[in-house]
Every structure is written in structure tokens, then in C-alpha cells.
Amino acid sequence: MTGALLxxxxxxxxxxxxxxxxxxxxxxxxxxxxxxxxxxGAGKTTLFNLVAGSFPPVSGRISFxxxxxxxxxxxxxxxxxxxxTFQATRLFPRMTVLENVMVGMHARARHGFLAGLAGPLFTRxxxxxxxxxxxxxxxxxxxxxxxxRGAGDLPFGxxxxxxxxxxxxxxxxxxxxxxPACGLNPRETEExxxxxxxxxxxxxTVLVVEHDMSLVMGICDEVLVLSYGRMIAEGTPREIQGNxxxxxxxxxxxxx
Amino acid sequence: MRRYAPVVLLxxxxxxxxxxxxxxxxxxxxxxxxxxxxxTLVALGLCLLMGYAGQVSLGHAGFFAIGGYTTAVLSxxxxxxxxxxxxxxxxxxxxxxxxxxxxxxxxxxxxxxxYLAMATLAFGxxxxxxxxxxxxxxxxxxxxxxxxxxxxxxxxxxxxxxLRVQNYYIAWALVTLGLLFAVNLIGxxxxxxxxxxxxxxEAAAAMGIDVGRFKLAVFVLSAVYAGVGGxxxxxxxxxxxxxxxxxxxxxxxxxxxxxxxxxxPWGTVAVSAGLTFLxxxxxxxxxxxAVFGALLxxxxxxxxxxxxxxxxxGRRT
Numbered sequence: 001m002t003g004a005l006l007x008x009x010x011x012x013x014x015x016x017x018x019x020x021x022x023x024x025x026x027x028x029x030x031x032x033x034x035x036x037x038x039x040x041g042a043g044k045t046t047l048f049n050l051v052a053g054s055f056p057p058v059s060g061r062i063s064f065x066x067x068x069x070x071x072x073x074x075x076x077x078x079x080x081x082x083x084x085t086f087q088a089t090r091l092f093p094r095m096t097v098l099e100n101v102m103v104g105m106h107a108r109a110r111h112g113f114l115a116g117l118a119g120p121l122f123t124r125x126x127x128x129x130x131x132x133x134x135x136x137x138x139x140x141x142x143x144x145x146x147x148x149r150g151a152g153d154l155p156f157g158x159x160x161x162x163x164x165x166x167x168x169x170x171x172x173x174x175x176x177x178x179x180p181a182c183g184l185n186p187r188e189t190e191e192x193x194x195x196x197x198x199x200x201x202x203x204x205t206v207l208v209v210e211h212d213m214s215l216v217m218g219i220c221d222e223v224l225v226l227s228y229g230r231m232i233a234e235g236t237p238r239e240i241q242g243n244x245x246x247x248x249x250x251x252x253x254x255x256x
Numbered sequence: 257m258r259r260y261a262p263v264v265l266l267x268x269x270x271x272x273x274x275x276x277x278x279x280x281x282x283x284x285x286x287x288x289x290x291x292x293x294x295x296t297l298v299a300l301g302l303c304l305l306m307g308y309a310g311q312v313s314l315g316h317a318g319f320f321a322i323g324g325y326t327t328a329v330l331s332x333x334x335x336x337x338x339x340x341x342x343x344x345x346x347x348x349x350x351x352x353x354x355x356x357x358x359x360x361x362x363x364x365x366x367x368x369x370x371y372l373a374m375a376t377l378a379f380g381x382x383x384x385x386x387x388x389x390x391x392x393x394x395x396x397x398x399x400x401x402x403x404x405x406x407x408x409x410x411x412x413x414x415x416x417x418x419l420r421v422q423n424y425y426i427a428w429a430l431v432t433l434g435l436l437f438a439v440n441l442i443g444x445x446x447x448x449x450x451x452x453x454x455x456x457x458e459a460a461a462a463m464g465i466d467v468g469r470f471k472l473a474v475f476v477l478s479a480v481y482a483g484v485g486g487x488x489x490x491x492x493x494x495x496x497x498x499x500x501x502x503x504x505x506x507x508x509x510x511x512x513x514x515x516x517x518x519x520x521p522w523g524t525v526a527v528s529a530g531l532t533f534l535x536x537x538x539x540x541x542x543x544x545x546a547v548f549g550a551l552l553x554x555x556x557x558x559x560x561x562x563x564x565x566x567x568x569x570g571r572r573t
Contacts, residue, residue: 074462075461075466078463079464084462086458090456091459092451092454092459094451095451099451102445102448103460103463106464112445116440116441116444117441119436119440126445127444
């Protein structure tokens with residue numbers, strides 16, 4: 001499909017003898033929120049990690065924004081404009097919230113070891129720019145008041161939002177969210193939905209792996225269903241809800 | 257600019273110590289303070305590597321020795337080659353340390369935690385055994401009669417008694433500069449990246465940080481600190497022995513960084529200056545190594561935030 005931001009073709013991956021991703025192909029148009037759902041062990045997170053470059057796929061091709069990503073290490077994938085969050089939040093616990101978010105802007109800043117050693121004369125203007133942009137991200141997500149707090153001291157729900165801020169600070173074209181509602185209470189889940197909505201409204205494409213059906217059905221423009229590593233359906237939330245195979249494999253079997 | 261307070265404080269303390277000791281006619285103590293400055297440089301470099309990037313090294317005595325032995329050989333057996341500019345042996349020594357760190361770092365930094373500790377420990381062993389086995393390094397006798405080095409503006413890196421005060425200032429100016437660089441780096445994008453790597457490597461990589469390259473760069477930088485310390489001390493002491501490369505020395509540097517509070521450059525400088533000075537004065541007698549070993553165990557068990565953390569905690573309760 002032309003005009004796709006992300007294109008995954010004939011992707012296969014094995015862990016030992018386990019065929020965790022079995023011939024998955026899909027595209028993601030710019031500006032939408034696309035959900036990936038499926039029962040536990042369906043390969044959702046593996047698919048995610050493959051897109052993010054955590055490890056290379058056994059075979060297949062991933063292209064993004066006109067470039068082939070397959071085989072690139074995660075930091076180069078990030079530099080292409082893909083940013084992510086993790087299923088269990090992985091903040092830098094001994095850094096402040098603002099510092100965490102500033103790390104998110106790493107690829108958007110330049111200065112290296114020599115300028116760093118030489119001091120503020122060489123880094124000040126860039127640091128001010130990074131700090132200002134990151135403060136804006138915190139504002140946008142409504143957590144500006146947490147800027148100076150230690151990230152490790154925050155309650156879990158807040159950590160989730162900080163991780164989202166860190167990913168957004170990279171000003172990504174594509175945002176990968178790995179179960180953003182996992183561990184959140186219903187009110188926090190609703191807030192998370194609203195945040196994802198506002199991120200899309202600002203033009204960022206979002207690919208989200210999620211268990212929470214209310215979140216998926218509420219915010220996704222398209223949904224892709226995985227089961228045992230295979231794609232069993234793809235369509236709008238409404239089409240997915242009406243798909244008999246999905247209902248039997250996922251909704252029916254899993255009680256979700 | 258509050259983060260530069262430790263640098264200013266250090267510079268003030270350095271000057272004050274010299275004035276007081278000279279006034280009290282205790283100038284001979286400047287000799288051990290000068291030596292402790294060069295060991296402190298090693299600890300400071302290790303602090304960047306361990307405290308910020310979270311990468312353990314039990315081989316820093318090896319880097320110290322590489323810096324020291326390189327300039328020692330170039331100033332004695334190899335002096336003829338550098339007769340046009342003897343001071344070149346100093347940059348050569350630092351370059352040698354950096355190259356070895358680069359070559360060792362590429363394979364070794366793939367390892368994490370205990371494995372990295374063991375690999376760097378083995379590196380230290382290798383350096384130490386190579387020195388003991390190689391004739392040009394003087395084997396067990398080490399290298400003696402290393403001449404002083406004329407720097408610039410009349411400064412001479414040497415242990416001559418008449419040059420004691422200026423050498424004290426040369427040494428501590430280097431530490432102050434080292435601290436300034438460390439503070440600069442920590443407060444920059446690079447420092448943030450190093451701390452992020454310490455916190456979570458996968459997340460750091462996902463933020464676009466080239467984890468392998470940053471680890472390698474800070475490893476080399478840290479080795480350069482050690483190499484500078486080793487190279488300068490050789491000329492001040494007029495010699496070097498294989499003991500400098502010993503594993504116990506590496507453990508000592510580790511203990512100093514831990515006691516300084518791991519991620520605290522000024523804490524490392526303060527603790528290292530004090531304890532190394534006492535050790536050089538012979539305050540710990542034959543128990544010298546045991547004291548540093550015990551310090552490491554004690555810090556790990558009772559004060560993981562370091563000695564100053566312990567004081568702060570005591571004040572709170």
C-alpha cells in the first residue's frame with residue numbers, strides 16, 4: 001500500500017522451536033491509532049520488539065517512512081523517528097522526571113563527549129532548547145508539577161505517564177505503546193485513552209499493544225488480531241468485534 | 257551554577273592547605289598530598305565509569321600502570337628517541353592508555369555486572385604479570401631513576417625538594433581540572449545518557465542512545481584519568497614498581513569511589529585525598545590493604561550511599 005508509514009512484510013520469528021511470529025504482514029497509515037490485540041502469548045510484544053529493533057527477525061522486512069529498518073539496532077530505529085514505551089515501565093529511577101524526559105530527546109540533540117567535557121559554553125544553548133521542549137511535553141501531558149520529582153518515587157500510574165512523556169519528547173513519527181493501560185485503574189485508563197487521543201490529534205501515529213478492550217475499542221482506528229503468532233483478522237474495531245473467529249479465539253476464550 | 261561549587265571549594269582547599277602547611281613548617285607533608293592527588297585522579301575517573309555509567313572496573317590499576325610504565329620507559333631506556341622533546345612521553349603515555357582501553361573495552365564491555373568485573377579483574381592481572389615478566393619494564397625491580405620533566409613556564413614535574421610546592425600545585429590543578437571536566441560532563445546530554453544506561457540499558461537504547469559507543473567512550477575517558485595519574489606520579493616519584501599494577505590497588509580505587517558515594521565526584525575526591533594521604537603517611541601500617549578491603553566491605557554493608565551519605569543519615573535521625 002502506498003502512503004503507509006510502517007510496512008511489515010512476511011515477518012517470521014522463532015524463539016527456539018516456537019514460531020512466535022508466523023507470516024505477519026500489515027501496514028499502518030500515518031495519523032491513525034492502530035491496535036494489536038490477542039490472547040497472552042500471541043506474539044504481540046515480540047512483534048513490537050521486532051519493529052523497535054530489540055532483535056532482528058528471522059525473516060521478513062520492516063520498512064518505515066521509506067527506509068528499511070530490518071536489522072537496525074534499537075538506537076538507530078529510534079533515530080528514524082520511532083519511539084516506544086515498555087510493558088513494565090522502564091524509567092530511569094534515579095533521575096528526575098524532567099531528566100527522564102530529556103533523555104527521550106537524546107536523538108534530537110547533538111553535543112557529545114568533547115563538548116560535554118568542555119562545559120556549558122559549548123552546551124548551554126542546546127541544553128536550554130532541550131529543557132524547554134521537554135517542559136512543554138510535561139505541560140501537554142499535565143504533569144509539569146512533577147518535573148523535579150525522582151522518577152522512582154512516583155506511583156505507578158504517574159510513572160506510566162512519565163514514560164509516555166519520555167517517548168513523546170523524541171518527537172516521533174510513530175509511537176509504540178506496549179500495554180499502556182496495564183496495571184492502571186479504570187480512571188487512569190480513561191485518562192490514558194484521552195492522552196493517546198490528544199497525541200493522535202497532534203499528528204503522531206500510534207501503534208498500541210493492549211489487553212484492555214475498552215481502551216482498544218475506544219481509541220483505535222484499526223485493529224489487528226494475533227493468535228499464536230498468526231494474524232487472524234484486521235479491520236475497524238466494529239469489524240473486529242463482529243468477526244466470529246476473533247470472538248472464539250480471543251473474546252470468547254479469554255472472557256475479556 | 258551551583259554544581260560548580262565543589263570545584264571552587266576544592267581549589268580553595270588546595271590553596272588553604274598549602275598556606276597552612278607552609279606556615280606551620282609542615283611542608284614535607286605536601287609530598288604525600290601530591291602523591292595522593294595522582295591516585296585521586298584514578299578514583300575520579302573510576303567514579304565517572306562506575307558511579308554514572310554503572311560499569312564496574314577492577315582493572316584500573318592496570319591503566320595507571322600502563323600510563324606510568326610508558327612514560328618511564330620513554331624517559332629512561334627510550335630517552336634518546338625523545339631527546340628533542342622529552343615531555344612528549346606524557347602524551348604518549350596517555351595515548352597508550354587510551355588505545356589499550358579501547359582495544360580491551362570493545363570485547364569486555366559487552367559483558368555486564370559480575371562478568372564485567374571478572375573480565376576487568378583479569379585484565380589487571382595480565383598487566384601486572386606482563387610487567388613482572390618483561391625485562392624492559394624492570395620485572396620485579398620496576399623502573400628507577402626516571403628524570404623529571406620540564407613542562408612550560410618553568411614548571412618541572414619532579415620530586416625534587418625545592419620543587420615541592422609547585423609540584424603540589426601541578427598535581428592538584430590536574431585534579432581540579434579533572435573534577436571540572438567531570439562536573440561538566442555529568443551535567444550535559446552525555447551525562448544524562450550515561451545515567452540512563454546505568455538505569456536501564458534497553459530503555460536507553462530505545463531513546464536513541466548508542467549504548468555500546470557511550471560505554472566505550474566513558475571507559476576510555478576513565479582509563480585516561482588513570483593514565484594521566486600514573487604518568488605524572490612516575491616523574492614525581494622518579495620511578496615505578498609492579499605493585500602499582502596489583503589487584504589490591506584496583507580494589508583500593510573501587511573502595512575509594514564507593515566510600516565517596518559512588519556517583520559523587522566531589523565525595524570521591526574528598527575521601528580519596530584523605531584516605532590515600534593517610535595511607536601514604538603509613539597511618540595504617542602493615543594493615544594498609546586490609547583497611548581498604550574492610551572499607552569496601554563496610555561501605556557495601558552499612559553505607560551504600562558512601563561515607564557522606566552516612567553522615568547525612570546520622571544527622572537526620
